[in-house]
Amino acid sequence: MTSLELLQTAVRELLGDARLIESTLPGTDLRLWLLDPAHMARPFSGEETRRILQAPPYWSFCWASGLAMARWLASHPHWVQGKRVLDFGAGSGVAAIAAARAGAVEVVACDMDELALAACEANAALNGVTLSHSADFTTVQGPFDLILVADVLYDRENLPLLDRFLEHAPHALVADSRVRDFTHPAYRQLACLDALTLPDLAEPAEFRRVSLYHGQAPTTGPRTQPL
Structure with a gap:
C-alpha cells in the first residue's frame, strides 16, 4: 500500500x-493532499466525533502557521539554502x-504520528x-543548521521545547497563531503574517x-546569522 493509499x-x-484531494495552497506553487472541504460541511455523528477527538487527522489540514512558514521560506530562501533542516x-x-524547494541540502520531517509521516x-x-x-527529533543524527516549528505551541506543555530546539541547532524558526504572550530571551519576532487553515475552518481573524x-542559541563569540 502506498503512503497515499494508507492516508x-x-x-x-x-x-x-471523506477523501483527500490534491489542493493548491494560495500564494504558493505547493500542492498538498488535504481533506475535501465538501465533507466538512455536514454534521458529524457522535461516533465520528469520538473518533476525531481520539485520533485527530491534523495531517490532512494545512494549518495557518504552516502555510505562513512555507510562504516565508519561499520569499527568504537564504534561511535554508545549503542547510540541514529539521521540521518538528x-x-x-x-x-x-x-x-526542500527553497534549496535545503537535507530536510528531516519529524512527527510522532505514523500517518503524519x-x-x-x-x-x-x-x-x-x-x-x-x-x-x-532527539534521536536524529546531527548537527542541524535550522529547526522549523509551525503550529506546535498551541499546547502550552510544548513551550519547554523552545530551549531544546536550540540544543540541537543554532537557529530555530517558530510560526504560531495561538500564543499571544510569547516571551523567551532567545527568541525575537521577525514578522506577523496573514494566512488561513485549509480546508477553511472559518477560524476567527485572530488565528x-x-x-x-x-x-x-547562546554563543560566546559573535552572533551567527543564517544568511
Missing part, C-alpha cells in the same frame, strides 16, 4: 465519505517541503522533493495572524 484508507475509516511536528509536511511522504512526492523522516519568531 485515504485512514480518512475513510474516520469519516466514511511536521504534520502535512508543508514547511519541510517548502524548505505518511502524509509528509505523499506530499513530498506531489511536489517533486524527497524528505527524510523521524518520529523523535489568521501568524507570528514568526527567530530563536538563536
Whole structure:
C-alpha cells in the first residue's frame, strides 16, 4: 500500500465519505493532499466525533502557521539554502517541503504520528522533493543548521521545547497563531503574517495572524546569522 493509499484508507475509516484531494495552497506553487472541504460541511455523528477527538487527522489540514512558514521560506530562501533542516511536528509536511524547494541540502520531517509521516511522504512526492523522516527529533543524527516549528505551541506543555530546539541547532524558526504572550530571551519576532487553515475552518481573524519568531542559541563569540 502506498503512503497515499494508507492516508485515504485512514480518512475513510474516520469519516466514511471523506477523501483527500490534491489542493493548491494560495500564494504558493505547493500542492498538498488535504481533506475535501465538501465533507466538512455536514454534521458529524457522535461516533465520528469520538473518533476525531481520539485520533485527530491534523495531517490532512494545512494549518495557518504552516502555510505562513512555507510562504516565508519561499520569499527568504537564504534561511535554508545549503542547510540541514529539521521540521518538528511536521504534520502535512508543508514547511519541510517548502524548505526542500527553497534549496535545503537535507530536510528531516519529524512527527510522532505514523500517518503524519505518511502524509509528509505523499506530499513530498506531489511536489517533486524527497524528505527524510523521524518520529523523535532527539534521536536524529546531527548537527542541524535550522529547526522549523509551525503550529506546535498551541499546547502550552510544548513551550519547554523552545530551549531544546536550540540544543540541537543554532537557529530555530517558530510560526504560531495561538500564543499571544510569547516571551523567551532567545527568541525575537521577525514578522506577523496573514494566512488561513485549509480546508477553511472559518477560524476567527485572530488565528489568521501568524507570528514568526527567530530563536538563536547562546554563543560566546559573535552572533551567527543564517544568511
